[in-house]
Amino acid sequence: MKKRRMYFRMITASLIRRRSRMLVALLSIAIGATILSGLVTIYYDVPRQMGAQFRNYGANMIFTAVDGSFTQDDINSGLSYIKKDDIVGVAPYRYENVRIREKSILAAGTDMEGAKAASPYWSIDGEWPSKDSEILIGANAAEQYELRIGDDVTVSYTPENAQVSGDNGEDIVEDETIDFKVVGILDTGGNEEDYVYMSMSDLEKLTNSETKIDVAELSISASSDQLKKYSQEISNQVSSINARLIKRVTASETTVLTKLQALVLLVTVVVLALTMICVATTMTAVVTERRKEIGLRKAIGASDKSIIWEFMGESMLLGCVGGILGSVLGFVFAQQVSIHVFSSSISFRPLLVPITILVSVAVTGISSLMPIKSATDVDPALVLKGE
Amino acid sequence: MFFRMIRGTLFRQWKKMLMIAFTIALGASLATAMLSVMLDVGDKVNQELKTYGANITVVPKDSSILNNLYDVEGGDFGSSYLKEEELGKIKTIFWAFNIVDYAPFVNTEAKLDDGTKVNVVGSWFNHHMELPTGEKLDAGITSMRSWWEIKDGKWIDEQKSDNHNVAMVGTAVAEKAGVKAGDALHLTGSAGDRTVRVVGIFDAGGDEDDQIFMPLNTAQALSDLNGRVDSIEVSALTTPDNELAVKAAKEGPSSLTVSQYETWYCTAYVSSICYQIQEVITDSVASPVRQVADSEGAIMEKTELLMILITILSLIGAALGICNLVTASVMERSSEIGLMKAIGAQNGSITGLVLTEIFITAIIGGVAGFFIGFGFAQIIGQTVFGSAITMRAMVIPIVAVLVVLVTLAGSIPAIRMLLRLRPAEVLHGR
Numbered sequence: 001m002k003k004r005r006m007y008f009r010m011i012t013a014s015l016i017r018r019r020s021r022m023l024v025a026l027l028s029i030a031i032g033a034t035i036l037s038g039l040v041t042i043y044y045d046v047p048r049q050m051g052a053q054f055r056n057y058g059a060n061m062i063f064t065a066v067d068g069s070f071t072q073d074d075i076n077s078g079l080s081y082i083k084k085d086d087i088v089g090v091a092p093y094r095y096e097n098v099r100i101r102e103k104s105i106l107a108a109g110t111d112m113e114g115a116k117a118a119s120p121y122w123s124i125d126g127e128w129p130s131k132d133s134e135i136l137i138g139a140n141a142a143e144q145y146e147l148r149i150g151d152d153v154t155v156s157y158t159p160e161n162a163q164v165s166g167d168n169g170e171d172i173v174e175d176e177t178i179d180f181k182v183v184g185i186l187d188t189g190g191n192e193e194d195y196v197y198m199s200m201s202d203l204e205k206l207t208n209s210e211t212k213i214d215v216a217e218l219s220i221s222a223s224s225d226q227l228k229k230y231s232q233e234i235s236n237q238v239s240s241i242n243a244r245l246i247k248r249v250t251a252s253e254t255t256v257l258t259k260l261q262a263l264v265l266l267v268t269v270v271v272l273a274l275t276m277i278c279v280a281t282t283m284t285a286v287v288t289e290r291r292k293e294i295g296l297r298k299a300i301g302a303s304d305k306s307i308i309w310e311f312m313g314e315s316m317l318l319g320c321v322g323g324i325l326g327s328v329l330g331f332v333f334a335q336q337v338s339i340h341v342f343s344s345s346i347s348f349r350p351l352l353v354p355i356t357i358l359v360s361v362a363v364t365g366i367s368s369l370m371p372i373k374s375a376t377d378v379d380p381a382l383v384l385k386g387e
Numbered sequence: 388m389f390f391r392m393i394r395g396t397l398f399r400q401w402k403k404m405l406m407i408a409f410t411i412a413l414g415a416s417l418a419t420a421m422l423s424v425m426l427d428v429g430d431k432v433n434q435e436l437k438t439y440g441a442n443i444t445v446v447p448k449d450s451s452i453l454n455n456l457y458d459v460e461g462g463d464f465g466s467s468y469l470k471e472e473e474l475g476k477i478k479t480i481f482w483a484f485n486i487v488d489y490a491p492f493v494n495t496e497a498k499l500d501d502g503t504k505v506n507v508v509g510s511w512f513n514h515h516m517e518l519p520t521g522e523k524l525d526a527g528i529t530s531m532r533s534w535w536e537i538k539d540g541k542w543i544d545e546q547k548s549d550n551h552n553v554a555m556v557g558t559a560v561a562e563k564a565g566v567k568a569g570d571a572l573h574l575t576g577s578a579g580d581r582t583v584r585v586v587g588i589f590d591a592g593g594d595e596d597d598q599i600f601m602p603l604n605t606a607q608a609l610s611d612l613n614g615r616v617d618s619i620e621v622s623a624l625t626t627p628d629n630e631l632a633v634k635a636a637k638e639g640p641s642s643l644t645v646s647q648y649e650t651w652y653c654t655a656y657v658s659s660i661c662y663q664i665q666e667v668i669t670d671s672v673a674s675p676v677r678q679v680a681d682s683e684g685a686i687m688e689k690t691e692l693l694m695i696l697i698t699i700l701s702l703i704g705a706a707l708g709i710c711n712l713v714t715a716s717v718m719e720r721s722s723e724i725g726l727m728k729a730i731g732a733q734n735g736s737i738t739g740l741v742l743t744e745i746f747i748t749a750i751i752g753g754v755a756g757f758f759i760g761f762g763f764a765q766i767i768g769q770t771v772f773g774s775a776i777t778m779r780a781m782v783i784p785i786v787a788v789l790v791v792l793v794t795l796a797g798s799i800p801a802i803r804m805l806l807r808l809r810p811a812e813v814l815h816g817r
Binding site for chain 1: 533705
């Protein structure tokens, strides 16, 4: 009992009395631990955060109908197989041929909020439609009809069962028409620029028909394997839906994401290796300085073993404190990076704390063991004489 | 005498000095590696993002309206085509170096023997070009459709001698027509018929599965479209848009002042590259594919920022590590400095002596560290991106300044503290 108390007193006293030197060593251990825990946290978080960035490319899965069309209920039952947090956006689309000024154009009915989330790259001049009778018009179509934001436009639709008959070829069934207001012009650089977009309910009113959806675009934040699993599961379980992956987006995302993660991993390994060596050299320097002390102890009869134990205890205590400091600072650093780069917070990984502490204790322990050993090997008389 | 003392320290205390040099080398190599990777990561990631396909499409001025709104079928030979002979000019624009890949497309229709109509697309696969600048480029869809999964057979190799009358067939068409790689397929176009050999079957996971792809000339011959091209897809390395680019894209380049115009024209914005392509291809409209161009910008920005922050962290780590060790090693020499003071050395000359010693060590360590760091950067580049990291000249001064500042910061406070000590006390061993 007494022996143990003496041991702790010797360790703590030497740490406190040699305050400035020990602070230097502690600082370097803490920096090493900070880099360790910070970079590892970032490394684990990069796929998630970057994956979210990759959702800028828009939908990576589409639901198509097995025959004809499907409904919102079918989409919902399909979505129930996907983890809630993974769903970034869902946009149902229904396409109908309508006419504006007697020229036919493809109109899409959709959920504007869903479209905004599923296709973040849509660049809108003006605003997204938010009310009934508001319409979003593709840039090419707008140019062709010479429509500008704020213009009124009449959209007409000839029901499918309309028959052209009679002597003069008149329509017997009257066209449905709705007056829309152009609120936004859509620029994507793709086919979307040739269409007009309106809310699902407007399109239903125009066509006088029930909800039916031709295709649904889904933007899901998940790895390609997970996406494959989702699409198979949904196709098997929901009879009215065929879930397909958009290969162009999923395949490319996997390639780029793997490389990015490999980059962060390698950088982490290189930085870590170099910091660990830095910590080790500092510890070596700190211990080497105390050769005189070791010599003195040996001269007054301490055994090699007790000297090694004591010095190891000291450096491990340092390593432990440094590790705790480092895991806190590392989390703060990772959090700052995450907020600045991805503007979202990072989740705390409790497992990293013991790992960081263990690694820093191990590194300080090993790096001080060698100089202690070489110091104890020396003849105390020589050391004390200063040779 | 000064030099003899320094030589003495360096040779007699070489173990200690080696340790300092080693730490400085480690720090410098870390700084070099991180800075080189950071400065190059934008280009590298940009290259990787090319797997998403083209970020610019070039179409003739009126084509979009004709094709999409009036459903004109492959029989219209109006003015709405681009000229094949102008394709090479894309590599002559101001930002030619940033154009990494491009491919022309010509769309036509052909009948199979059983009468079904299929869409036939002519394009480049790995078209070899030798540019006047001496640059060699293999452009085409082999690299621009990297997400295609080849189910059967392989990609068409245009550089082989038997590169005519070959085709790659989409899975949907292949299933319908019942063909596999190696089979012959007879196609009748509006202007002639060809028997093509199916080289590969691909799964594109989209509309392209319903199409047949073949070399440009073969497809043109089917519908008498010689020398004509429907559209060009261009893959270009671009700089993320800023206010100026947005203004230029929205209001047109003519709305810029002369100096703004020059800045805009000489920056690799997607809008300025589009503008330059329109200048060289007659009657064309080049527009950014938002899905690719915008996302690229966002991802590049995030990656660069992430790397900058990691670099700053490792630089701080390296700096503190070096600082620590230099301080420790100067403090160790208290008795030596005490002795020098006791026999009458001036503070200035002691400081000079210690600093010179440390700087010689630092320079040796720094130079060694620079080369080691360069090696690390290459290892990272080769493992992750499969290509070398370009060395930027600006890394050298940054690392040099860093090493000098850190060594100074590490040694000066320690030296000042030692100079305040009284020689008698130090020598006495207190």
